[in-house]
Amino acid sequence: MKSLIQLSIISCIIFLTSCVPQRKFVELQDKYNALNSDHVNLDSLHRNLQQAYERLNKDNDELRTQYTKLQTDFSEMEVLYERVKKSYEQLTENYRKTSESNLMSKDELKKSLRELEEKLQKKELELNEKEANLIKKEEESRRLNKDIETIEKDLKEREEKVKELEQLLKQKDESVAKLKETLTNALLGYKKDGLTVTSRDGKVYISVDESLLFQSGRTDINPLGKKALLKLCETLKQNTDFNILIEGHTDDVPIKTARFDDNWDLSVLRATSVTRIMIKEGGIDPLKIIPAGRGEYTPIDPSKTAEARAKNRRIEIILAPELKEIMKILNK
Numbered sequence: 594m595k596s597l598i599q600l601s602i603i604s605c606i607i608f609l610t611s612c613v614p615q616r617k618f619v620e621l622q623d624k625y626n627a628l629n630s631d632h633v634n635l636d637s638l639h640r641n642l643q644q645a646y647e648r649l650n651k652d653n654d655e656l657r658t659q660y661t662k663l664q665t666d667f668s669e670m671e672v673l674y675e676r677v678k679k680s681y682e683q684l685t686e687n688y689r690k691t692s693e694s695n696l697m698s699k700d701e702l703k704k705s706l707r708e709l710e711e712k713l714q715k716k717e718l719e720l721n722e723k724e725a726n727l728i729k730k731e732e733e734s735r736r737l738n739k740d741i742e743t744i745e746k747d748l749k750e751r752e753e754k755v756k757e758l759e760q761l762l763k764q765k766d767e768s769v770a771k772l773k774e775t776l777t778n779a780l781l782g783y784k785k786d787g788l789t790v791t792s793r794d795g796k797v798y799i800s801v802d803e804s805l806l807f808q809s810g811r812t813d814i815n816p817l818g819k820k821a822l823l824k825l826c827e828t829l830k831q832n833t834d835f836n837i838l839i840e841g842h843t844d845d846v847p848i849k850t851a852r853f854d855d856n857w858d859l860s861v862l863r864a865t866s867v868t869r870i871m872i873k874e875g876g877i878d879p880l881k882i883i884p885a886g887r888g889e890y891t892p893i894d895p896s897k898t899a900e901a902r903a904k905n906r907r908i909e910i911i912l913a914p915e916l917k918e919i920m921k922i923l924n925k
Contacts, residue, residue: 626794632758639751646744653737660730667727670720677716681709765795765914772832772912773797779828783821787907796913797835799825803906810848812862819870825910826875837882838911839864839871844902845889861886867908 787802806818841860864884871877894901
């Protein structure tokens with residue numbers, strides 16, 4: 594399809610003095626169509642971060658429980674250590690007294706002292722091990738708290754980004770709805786002549802039947818069609834945050850004349866005729882408008898009846914909102 598569009602633009606350049614590249618508008622369309630997908634991805638990432646945050650909180654609670662138990666064990670060990678130490682001191686004192694009074698043999702006292710010393714050393718080792726575990730748990734707790742703070746900060750930033758994006762998307766939807774209503778009211782008088790205003794996919798579509806704009810096989814615009822286009826331009830000049838794509842469409846009946854090689858030529862030149870009126874007489878900024886030809890390849894009604902072919906011969910003016918503010922948020 595891209596090569597077909599490029600062929601249309603090349604054909605347009607052959608017959609006209611200038612034509613705005615379509616690539617910019619197509620890129621804007623692709624970016625806009627990707628917004629809803631980005632929004633869903635942001636929501637999914639937000640939920641994943643929230644779940645990670647909850648798991649970390651749970652791990653932190655378990656770590657605090659272990660830390661509290663270690664503190665209790667450590668306190669109990671300190672009490673036991675003091676008790677053994679007092680026993681040792683008491684036995685030492687008894688040894689001294691016994692030695693003096695010969696109430697206990699020296700060998701027995703030495704043996705008891707050795708046993709107490711070994712027991713005291715063992716308790717000291719256990720106490721040191723408990724203290725090392727306690728320090729390790731404190732370090733783990735600090736790391737975990739730091740991770741939680743990082744995730745909380747990231748969650749907050751993501752929430753703000755999602756809210757900001759949702760607000761901008763809501764404003765864009767409201768802007769599209771308001772523009773559709775305004776254009777519907779402004780162009781109501783041309784509805785009977787084959788002009789309709791609809792909205793879909795976040796854009797406003799103005800479809801104009803061939804009969805309102807052109808005679809069969811011609812590209813010059815009828816007076817009534819020009820009047821409708823200039824009426825449209827009056828509204829568009831008051832809504833500058835939209836880009837404009839002018840698409841020419843034909844039926845599937847082949848055309849071959851001295852001027853037109855095929856339906857591509859006819860659709861492109863009709864689109865540029867509308868574009869020229871909107872720029873030169875309607876005052877639309879040429880940087881915001883792009884003409885394109887679709888030929889017979891995007892029909893409204895694919896059947897082969899005369900009524901279907903009449904529907905398919907049309908100009909579609911597609912208004913897409915600017916994406917600059919939304920892209921700023923996505924690129925933060």
